[in-house]
Structure formats: structure tokens, C-alpha cells
Amino acid sequence: MRQLLLFFVLSAVVALGLCTWYVNHYAPLEEQFLERENLARHHEWNSLQKEIEVAYSQLNELIDQDDYNYRVILDLQPLGDAVREAGYGGAEPVYMEEVKGYQFISSTYKRFEKLRHQLDVEKQSFEELNNTIETKRTMWASRPAIQPIDNRDLVRLHTTYGLRFHPLLGYVRPHKGLDFTADRGTPVYATGDGQVLTSYYSNSYGNVIYLDHGFGFETRYAHLTRYIVETGDSIKRGQIIGYVGNTGTSVSPHLHYEVLFKNEQINPMNFFQRDLNNEEYARLIKLVNPNNSSLD
Amino acid sequence: MLFILSTALIFWGMLTLHSKFFLSERGKALKKENITMVRHQASLEQGLASVNTVLKNLEQKNSVLHQKIFETPVESAPQRTSGHTNLIQADEQEFKTAASEIEKKSVELSRASVNHNIQFSTFEFGAKELSFLMTIPSIQPVENPELTKLVSGFGNRINPFHKGNYKHPGVDFAAPRGTPVMATAKGIVVDIQRGSTLQAGYGNFVEIDHGNGIITRYAHMEDVQVRVGQRLTKGFVIGTVGMSGGAVAPHVHYEIIRHGKQVDPVPYMMENISSDAFASLLKLGLKKNQSLD
Numbered sequence: 001m002r003q004l005l006l007f008f009v010l011s012a013v014v015a016l017g018l019c020t021w022y023v024n025h026y027a028p029l030e031e032q033f034l035e036r037e038n039l040a041r042h043h044e045w046n047s048l049q050k051e052i053e054v055a056y057s058q059l060n061e062l063i064d065q066d067d068y069n070y071r072v073i074l075d076l077q078p079l080g081d082a083v084r085e086a087g088y089g090g091a092e093p094v095y096m097e098e099v100k101g102y103q104f105i106s107s108t109y110k111r112f113e114k115l116r117h118q119l120d121v122e123k124q125s126f127e128e129l130n131n132t133i134e135t136k137r138t139m140w141a142s143r144p145a146i147q148p149i150d151n152r153d154l155v156r157l158h159t160t161y162g163l164r165f166h167p168l169l170g171y172v173r174p175h176k177g178l179d180f181t182a183d184r185g186t187p188v189y190a191t192g193d194g195q196v197l198t199s200y201y202s203n204s205y206g207n208v209i210y211l212d213h214g215f216g217f218e219t220r221y222a223h224l225t226r227y228i229v230e231t232g233d234s235i236k237r238g239q240i241i242g243y244v245g246n247t248g249t250s251v252s253p254h255l256h257y258e259v260l261f262k263n264e265q266i267n268p269m270n271f272f273q274r275d276l277n278n279e280e281y282a283r284l285i286k287l288v289n290p291n292n293s294s295l296d
Numbered sequence: 297m298l299f300i301l302s303t304a305l306i307f308w309g310m311l312t313l314h315s316k317f318f319l320s321e322r323g324k325a326l327k328k329e330n331i332t333m334v335r336h337q338a339s340l341e342q343g344l345a346s347v348n349t350v351l352k353n354l355e356q357k358n359s360v361l362h363q364k365i366f367e368t369p370v371e372s373a374p375q376r377t378s379g380h381t382n383l384i385q386a387d388e389q390e391f392k393t394a395a396s397e398i399e400k401k402s403v404e405l406s407r408a409s410v411n412h413n414i415q416f417s418t419f420e421f422g423a424k425e426l427s428f429l430m431t432i433p434s435i436q437p438v439e440n441p442e443l444t445k446l447v448s449g450f451g452n453r454i455n456p457f458h459k460g461n462y463k464h465p466g467v468d469f470a471a472p473r474g475t476p477v478m479a480t481a482k483g484i485v486v487d488i489q490r491g492s493t494l495q496a497g498y499g500n501f502v503e504i505d506h507g508n509g510i511i512t513r514y515a516h517m518e519d520v521q522v523r524v525g526q527r528l529t530k531g532f533v534i535g536t537v538g539m540s541g542g543a544v545a546p547h548v549h550y551e552i553i554r555h556g557k558q559v560d561p562v563p564y565m566m567e568n569i570s571s572d573a574f575a576s577l578l579k580l581g582l583k584k585n586q587s588l589d
Binding site: 008010011012014016019022028029031037038042044048051052055062065068069075099105108112119126129130133134136137140141143146261266270273281 | 304458
């Protein structure tokens with residue numbers, strides 16, 4: 001019995017000696033374990049920081065597209081640093097107190113908050129860009145941009161805008177539109193999106209339609225046999241609105257076509273390409289008139 | 297034997313107890329740091345996840361916007377490198393053969409180029425030749441170091457108004473209003489238009505005659521700063537970028553008219569530009585997108 005006790009005491013003493021020696025030379029076990037965990041945490045923190053940087057560079061690419069590409073085309077000013085930095089900073093969030101001792105944590109938070117802020121600003125910027133392009137697209141669709149008569153049905157285009165001798169009235173006076181000679185009954189197409197301002201019979205214009213396209217543009221189609229739209233109707237470019245005729249002060253069947261900007265007639269020749277070939281024209285018209293029968 | 301075992305056991309027990317009760321300063325600090333890191337990493341990761349969702353959403357909006365403006369899809373960004381490099385497996389013998397082939401070919405090439413260099417250096421560049429070269433429109437009409445201003449090239453393009461295909465008779469360089477426009481070669485101003493309020497056509501423009509049947513035209517300008525009859529050198533500022541006439545964005549519409557017919561101006565623009573940049577410029581000019589006029 002006593003031998004056993006001695007045995008244990010001896011081993012305890014030796015163990016104590018070893019322990020003392022160990023403790024003086026090595027960090028405690030727990031601490032070594034904590035060191036390893038700490039290293040792992042720092043690795044993960046680095047990955048997190050890298051991910052934030054990746055997001056940052058993606059955002060910067062979008063910002064570059066915005067400021068230097070889209071805003072140039074849309075005729076808008078680039079936002080610039082002043083706007084992008086504004087509203088950022090100010091009162092420090094609560095957690096900043098907590099992480100005061102850890103520079104690397106607070107700097108990551110700062111970086112992240114900046115990213116979030118820039119992202120918000122960019123979101124709003126994209127809203128503005130989108131609204132602008134939508135307005136522009138409406139304008140492009142509304143503005144007179146094609147010939148009111150299918151090229152194939154054209155007999156002759158009279159480029160007679162300006163001073164000319166009026167065949168019926170017998171004197172020289174300004175001709176405020178273009179004459180498209182074509183067979184009676186040839187379909188006439190709206191040259192831009194818009195609304196019918198009015199359609200009526202006058203002694204000079206004959207059967208005439210006035211279309212309002214907004215943005216200051218108006219078109220008029222005169223001497224029609226008849227019109228098939230009414231005041232207030234919404235019209236799409238390429239839609240059939242009437243048929244060529246000889247009503248009013250006209251010598252032979254033709255379409256008298258006017259384009260007005262801010263209530264003044266301007267030369268319609270500027271508002272369509274004559275080289276738009278037949279297939280292209282037919283395609284544009286077909287999109288709006290699914291029946292595509294030339295006479296009804 | 298038993299002694300060693302028991303000693304080891306007691307030793308282990310003592311160490312564990314010791315470390316549990318006597319955590320050093322360093323140990324305490326580490327513990328605190330680890331806990332803090334875990335908590336804040338989680339919070340940041342959550343924040344980052346929502347940021348990435350918003351980013352993805354913005355990328356989508358970007359695609360849509362690009363399509364609306366240019367009528368072409370946005371080019372996908374080059375694949376982000378994941379940090380892995382692909383190792384190319386090559387057989388040693390194959391590699392040796394390929395290397396010697398390359399060496400042989402490059403020797404032939406250097407021999408051939410020596411001949412060419414000799415020919416080139418015997419070409420006489422007199423005053424007459426230089427004068428002729430100055431009349432060829434070989435630069436871009438606006439400063440365009442990143443090449444990004446060339447938005448739509450010559451030929452078959454989408455018309456921004458009626459969205460049909462049509463022949464775009466020149467090149468569109470998008471730039472903010474007020475950007476200076478330069479004459480692309482030496483010549484005489486033969487026609488200008490200023491103060492145009494017509495919402496269609498060329499708007500304010502300048503036409504320059506360079507001789508030898510070559511005329512250049514610069515349209516949709518805001519300010520025209522030259523007069524008819526004025527003689528100018530290559531690079532002379534003739535006005536500023538605007539949106540006059542039938543333009544949908546501020547840009548200069550640039551044409552080269554050779555013997556009465558419009559020709560593709562992009563192949564001419566080779567001055568002050570590296571071969572790689574020139575190749576990119578040609579490519580940009582070929583994109584079948586929506587023009588700005």
C-alpha cells in the first residue's frame with residue numbers, strides 16, 4: 001500500500017516538475033488552440049475583404065458606364081465625386097464603439113459602408129437614366145420619320161416645298177408642304193406616333209387630318225378621299241389614317257403632306273430617308289397594320 | 297512502464313487544469329478577438345450578400361439600358377480570373393520541335409524584313425509628298441484616346457427614329473456638348489451652317505475641301521467657329537460638339553466624301569494610333585448598332 005502511494009507521489013512530483021518546466025517554455029494548451037483559431041479567423045476576414053473589393057470593382061465598372069458612356073449619350077451631366085460622396089459619413093454607427101480596439105475590423109466596416117452608400121447613389125442614378133431614355137424613346141417614336149405613302153405606290157414625288165406657281169389659284173405663293181402624286185385610294189400612313197388633333201373637310205385642304213405628335217411636332221395630310229380616324233384617336237407610326245384623293249383645291253389625286261414644328265411649317269423632306277428601301281418600308285408598315293391590304 | 301503512463305496522465309491533467317485557470321493575457325486577448333471577429337464577420341457577410349443582390353439587379357438594369365440606347369446587347373465582361381492558371385501539358389519532344397520551328401521561321405522573317413526596310417528607306421519623302429499626305433483625313437475629328445467615342449460606324453445601321461435599317465453615310469463620335477471638333481486634314485472651308493433650328497438634317501455643319509476630290513463634313517455641331525474660305529491645317533478646331541439637326545445624342549457626325557460619294561471614314565483614321573488600337577477602332581466601326589442620327 002505504502003509503495004503504491006509512494007509511487008503516485010513520485011509520479012505526481014515528476015509530473016509537477018514537467019508541468020512547471022512546460023509552462024515556462026510553452027504557451028498553455030488553450031492558448032495554442034486560440035492562436036490557431038485566430039489565424040483561421042484572420043484568413044476568413046481577408047477573404048471577406050477581398051469579396052468586398054470585388055463588389056467594389058463591379059460597382060465601379062457600372063459607375064464608369066454611367067458617367068462616361070450613358071450620360072454622354074443621354075446629354076446628362078456625370079454625377080461627379082461631390083454628389084457621390086455627399087450624405088456619407090456623419091454619426092458613427094453603434095458597433096464602432098465595440099470594435100474600437102480592432103483597426104482592421106473598423107476599416108473593413110468603413111469600406112463596406114462606403115460601398116453600400118455608393119451603391120445606393122448608383123441605384124438612383126440608374127432610375128434617372130431610365131426615365132431619360134424612356135422620354136427620348138417616346139420622342140423618337142413620335143417624331144415624323146417615314147414617308148406617308150408606300151414607295152411602290154408613288155407615281156411621282158413633287159419636291160415642291162417653297163415658292164411655286166399654284167395651278168388653281170393662278171399665282172406664285174409659298175407651298176408649305178410636299179406633294180406625293182399617287183392613285184386615288186392609295187393608303188396614307190401616319191409618319192409618327194401621336195393623337196388625332198382634328199379631321200374635317202375644308203375647301204382648300206379638302207379632307208384633311210391633323211396629327212399631334214407632341215414635342216412640338218404636328219403633321220397634316222390633305223386632299224384625301226376619306227379619313228378613317230377621329231379626333232382624339234391614338235395613332236402609331238405606320239398606321240393607315242386615310243386614302244389619297246383629289247378633294248379641295250387639287251388638280252389631280254395626290255397627298256399634300258405638311259410637317260409643322262412649333263406651329264410653323266417646315267420642309268418635310270428633312271423628316272424621312274428617301275433611301276429607305278421598299279422591303280424596309282413594307283416591314284415598318286406591316287408591324288402596325290396586320291392586314292396589310294392596300295385598299296379596303 | 298506504469299510509472300511513465302501515470303506520470304503522463306497526471307502531467308496532462310495538470311496542464312489542462314492549469315490552462316483552464318491561468319489563461320495568460322495573450323490568451324484572454326485572443327479569446328476576445330476571436331469572438332468579436334466571428335460576430336462581425338457574420339454581420340458583414342449578411343450585408344455583403346444583400347449588396348451583391350442589389351449589384352446583380354443593377355447589372356440587369358444595365359443590360360436593359362444598354363439595349364435601349366444602342367439597340368445591341370451589352371458585351372459580357374471578360375471572365376474574372378479565379379486565380380487558377382491552367383497548366384498546359386506538353387510533351388518535351390513536341391515542345392522542342394515547336395521551339396526549333398519558331399526559331400527557324402523568325403530567322404527567315406528577320407531576313408525578309410531587312411529587305412523591306414531597305415526598300416522603305418529608299419522612298420523619297422519630298423515636300424510635295426508631305427504636302428499631299430497632310431491633305432488626307434487621317435485623324436479622328438475629336439480627341440479619342442480610349443477609342444470609346446466612336447459609337448456608330450458607316451453603312452447599314454438602325455435608324456433611331458423609325459428603327460428600320462438604313463444607310464448611315466458617316467461615323468458618329470459621341471462626346472459631351474462643347475467638346476472641340478478638329479479638321480482632320482489640311483484644306484479650305486467651303487460650306488457652313490450655323491444657327492440651325494431645324495429639328496432634322498445635318499443641323500449646324502462645316503464642309504472642308506482638301507483637294508484631290510476629298511471633302512470632309514462635320515455635322516450636328518453646336519458652335520461653328522470658322523468662316524467659308526478659311527484655310528486650315530490638320531487638327532485646327534472648327535467648332536464644338538452639339539445636337540443640332542436630326543440627332544438623338546450630342547455627337548459629331550463625320551463624313552468623308554470622295555469624288556461626290558460618301559465613303560467609310562474609319563479606315564482612314566490611322567494617324568497617332570497603335571496598330572492594336574487601330575484594329576479595335578475598325579472593329580468598333582463595324583458593329584451593326586443604332587446610329588445617333
